[in-house]
Amino acid sequence: MGFIDSLTLGWELASNIDNLIYCFIGVFTGTLIGVLPGIGPPGAIALLLPISFGINPVSAIIMLAGIYYGASYGGSTTSILVNIPGESASVVTCLDGYKMARQGRAGPALGISAFGSFIAGTLGVIFLMLLAVPLSTIALQFGPPEYVALMILGLTIVTYLAHGSILKAIIMATFGIALSQIGTDLITGRLRFTFGIMELEDGIGLVPLVMGLFGIGEVLTSMEEAREVDVLKRKIKGLLPNLKDWKDSIGAILRGTFVGFFLGILPGGGAVLSSFLAYAVEKKVSKYPEKFGTGVIEGVAGPESANNSATAGAFIPLFTLGIPSNAVTALLLGALMIHGMQPGPMLLRQNPEIFWGTIISMYIGNVMLLILNLPLIGLWVKVLKIPPRILFPFIFFFCIIGSYSENNSVFDVCVMLFFGLVGYLFRKFKYEPAPLVLAFILTPMLENALRQSLIISEGSFSIFFSRPIAGVALSIALLLLLSPFLPYLNRRREVISKLN
Amino acid sequence: MRYTQVPGLIWMAIGITLLFGSIKLGLGTFQKPGPGFMPFFTGSLLGLLGLILAIISSRRKDKEDDKISLKKFFKQGVYALISSTIYIFVLDYFGFIIATFLFIFILLKIMGTRKWLTSILISLLTVGVSYLIFIFWLRINFPMGMLRIG
Numbered sequence: 001m002g003f004i005d006s007l008t009l010g011w012e013l014a015s016n017i018d019n020l021i022y023c024f025i026g027v028f029t030g031t032l033i034g035v036l037p038g039i040g041p042p043g044a045i046a047l048l049l050p051i052s053f054g055i056n057p058v059s060a061i062i063m064l065a066g067i068y069y070g071a072s073y074g075g076s077t078t079s080i081l082v083n084i085p086g087e088s089a090s091v092v093t094c095l096d097g098y099k100m101a102r103q104g105r106a107g108p109a110l111g112i113s114a115f116g117s118f119i120a121g122t123l124g125v126i127f128l129m130l131l132a133v134p135l136s137t138i139a140l141q142f143g144p145p146e147y148v149a150l151m152i153l154g155l156t157i158v159t160y161l162a163h164g165s166i167l168k169a170i171i172m173a174t175f176g177i178a179l180s181q182i183g184t185d186l187i188t189g190r191l192r193f194t195f196g197i198m199e200l201e202d203g204i205g206l207v208p209l210v211m212g213l214f215g216i217g218e219v220l221t222s223m224e225e226a227r228e229v230d231v232l233k234r235k236i237k238g239l240l241p242n243l244k245d246w247k248d249s250i251g252a253i254l255r256g257t258f259v260g261f262f263l264g265i266l267p268g269g270g271a272v273l274s275s276f277l278a279y280a281v282e283k284k285v286s287k288y289p290e291k292f293g294t295g296v297i298e299g300v301a302g303p304e305s306a307n308n309s310a311t312a313g314a315f316i317p318l319f320t321l322g323i324p325s326n327a328v329t330a331l332l333l334g335a336l337m338i339h340g341m342q343p344g345p346m347l348l349r350q351n352p353e354i355f356w357g358t359i360i361s362m363y364i365g366n367v368m369l370l371i372l373n374l375p376l377i378g379l380w381v382k383v384l385k386i387p388p389r390i391l392f393p394f395i396f397f398f399c400i401i402g403s404y405s406e407n408n409s410v411f412d413v414c415v416m417l418f419f420g421l422v423g424y425l426f427r428k429f430k431y432e433p434a435p436l437v438l439a440f441i442l443t444p445m446l447e448n449a450l451r452q453s454l455i456i457s458e459g460s461f462s463i464f465f466s467r468p469i470a471g472v473a474l475s476i477a478l479l480l481l482l483s484p485f486l487p488y489l490n491r492r493r494e495v496i497s498k499l500n
Numbered sequence: 501m502r503y504t505q506v507p508g509l510i511w512m513a514i515g516i517t518l519l520f521g522s523i524k525l526g527l528g529t530f531q532k533p534g535p536g537f538m539p540f541f542t543g544s545l546l547g548l549l550g551l552i553l554a555i556i557s558s559r560r561k562d563k564e565d566d567k568i569s570l571k572k573f574f575k576q577g578v579y580a581l582i583s584s585t586i587y588i589f590v591l592d593y594f595g596f597i598i599a600t601f602l603f604i605f606i607l608l609k610i611m612g613t614r615k616w617l618t619s620i621l622i623s624l625l626t627v628g629v630s631y632l633i634f635i636f637w638l639r640i641n642f643p644m645g646m647l648r649i650g
Contacts, residue, residue, distance in 0.1 A: 051638065167553055171511055174546045178518055181542065185525075185535040192535060193521055216584075220577040223611065390622060392580075393607035397600070397626065400584055405640040413588045417581055424577065428568055429507060443538075451533045459530030 010356030014364055019059050019357070026063040027365045030070020031372055034086045035078055035380050037222055037388065039395055041071045041087065042327045042437065043214035047398055049207050049335060050406040057339035058353055062361040064335055068328050069121060069311045069362060072271060073369045076113040076304050077380050080106060089271035089307035092279045096292065096299030103295050111239040112249050112297055113304035114373045120257040120305035121366040124312025127261050129359055132348065136320040139345035144449040144456065145463050147323075149470035149477075151446045154267040154323050155439055156477040161273065162432040166483070169435050172426075176439030177446075179204055186444065187451060199411040206334045208403040208416035209440065213433040214327075215399040216416065217423020219392050239374050241297070249301035252282050260306030264313025267325035271310040278306035312362065319355050320345060323442070327434045330441040508554025515547025579610045596635065596642040601627045 013019060026048075033044040044067050052060035075090035080097035093113065100109040142150075155173055162169035182193045183203025194200040241249070256278040263274040282302040283289045292299050317325045322343030324330035336343050341351055348355050373380070403416035426433055457463035465471045518539050528534025587603040594602070604623040613619050634640045 167549065167556070171546065171549045171553065174542060174549060175514070177542045178514065178539070178546060181539050188535045190525060190535040192525060192539065220573070220580070223576055224572040389611040389613050390608065392611050393604055394626070396580060396584055396607055397604060397630070400588060401630070401634055404588065405634070405638070408641055410588055414585070417584055421581060424573070428570070447538045450538065454530055454533055
């Protein structure tokens with residue numbers, strides 16, 4: 001299928017009225033949870049996952065993807081107006097964004113972050129379009145050993161980039177693998193670790209696990225820190241940045257877009273990391289680096305563009321290899337599999353509608369977000385004023401209903417609440433749940449590929465090192481895992497985790 | 501033994517459980533890996549990591565983990581979790597409408613909404629809106645309850 005045909009197919013799907021509605025639900029929810037404290041993109045996607053089972057796969061992915069890129073718009077609003085990042089990719093926006101707001105320039109700050117996000121999101125989608133097809137052609141030649149190596153590398157990078165102790169992050173990933181092995185062994189049909197509980201025969205559900213860890217777990221943590229937000233009282237005026245603002249920030253937007261997209265492809269905290277890197281880049285190229293942190297518009301434009309194009313970049317490994325690079329794309333992968341799709345290089349050939357429909361919808365979604373976030377900014381400011389003590393009961397309620405509705409199962413709700421408690425304890429003891437979720441979703445594929453590779457090689461592990469791509473990937477993974485013993489790499493990592 | 505070692509020991513225990521479980525399942529051979537093949541490695545790794553964590557945390561000077569306090573949790577969070585568990589089990593008995601109303605009301609109280617009228621109004625509103633969304637629109641089957649309403 002030619003490029004133009006693909007675009008036409010995508011456009012037909014994405015502009016279909018149903019899909020426009022699902023896209024809107026997605027970006028609206030995304031902005032909402034970006035603004036609200038206590039629940040982030042993974043939790044929100046888990047909430048909408050049960051709804052997505054009932055609709056066709058293209059609409060489902062369009063909606064869920066909308067939450068993902070929508071959240072980075074919403075996150076910037078709270079960073080700028082109340083100095084509280086709605087999600088971690090907007091942390092760095094606080095530095096100059098909030099200062100601008102205090103100087104009465106909240107309008108241009110919000111404006112440039114929305115326009116920057118729009119430009120970056122759009123360019124990111126174009127990069128994604130151009131890169132995905134050639135990459136998936138290369139990926140077609142990969143066999144089970146390459147997949148094993150790439151999945152291990154992906155998991156390792158996510159673990160390496162996790163906050164805090166690397167040992168705890170490795171424990172999280174290992175625990176995720178362990179949890180995923182509960183249920184029926186796909187190859188032999190034997191039951192594993194079900195402890196006689198019938199409901200566990202299908203394994204632990206993705207929805208209750210993620211809702212517990214990221215929904216309830218996060219709310220229980222924020223309950224302890226909750227305070228009423230003090231929203232900037234001054235009226236927001238002049239949302240359109242003036243000519244000088246544009247002149248100052250257009251370079252930052254373009255640089256941010258590049259940084260964001262290519263970091264986004266790599267596994268790990270793409271959006272978060274790229275926003276910090278973009279800030280650092282702007283400071284470096286600026287003629288007045290000393291002014292950064294006092295309300296410089298480039299300091300808002302760069303990172304906000306970067307975190308948006310990073311979300312587009314994160315779709316590359318998902319659509320070309322079928323390997324998710326973070327918790328959110330892992331959930332999207334889960335959604336695809338529930339719909340019976342086989343994610344991987346064949347997806348682009350067998351189900352081109354999923355890829356192209358989603359891509360074009362992202363383009364449309366970006367336009368919706370621009371409208372949602374500029375003229376309607378007042379609405380989000382009002383949402384910000386909802387006190388947590390009223391908001392949190394709803395998140396509890398939604399998580400319960402969401403995990404119940406998937407299978408009408410009380411057991412699933414209990415699993416969800418259990419992982420809520422576990423997720424809370426993880427946060428308390430500084431364990432990051434992202435590596436766990438990624439490992440949980442990757443393990444069935446990883447185990448399959450591992451066992452297949454060993455059958456091919458007749459039991460020899462050399463198969464993972466004699467094939468170049470697998471060998472290189474595994475060597476990098478090994479290097480990163482050994483990094484606590486290598487002072488140079490360890491210092492790098494500390495710098496990164498301090499940024500986070 | 502200090503408290504700080506507990507997390508490491510818990511991980512170790514989980515790892516060892518996996519290890520024994522996997523041996524029972526059958527490891528297979530490298531040529532023909534069995535159902536216990538991967539759990540065996542996962543369990544060994546988790547057990548080992550738990551051991552390392554326990555050792556590190558008992559030797560570390562800065563007692564970062566000692567400062568972790570669950571006091572606030574036992575004031576608020578634990579009640580929210582308990583009411584959620586009760587909610588899902590009484591749903592069958594009371595039906596969606598009554599159970600949800602009570603649940604939201606209690607959660608609002610737990611989280612610190614003082615005014616009774618506000619709490620009642622918000623709970624009523626939640627029941628109404630969620631009924632429309634979940635039962636009317638998404639057609640999720642909830643138990644009707646004893647009273648056959650909801």
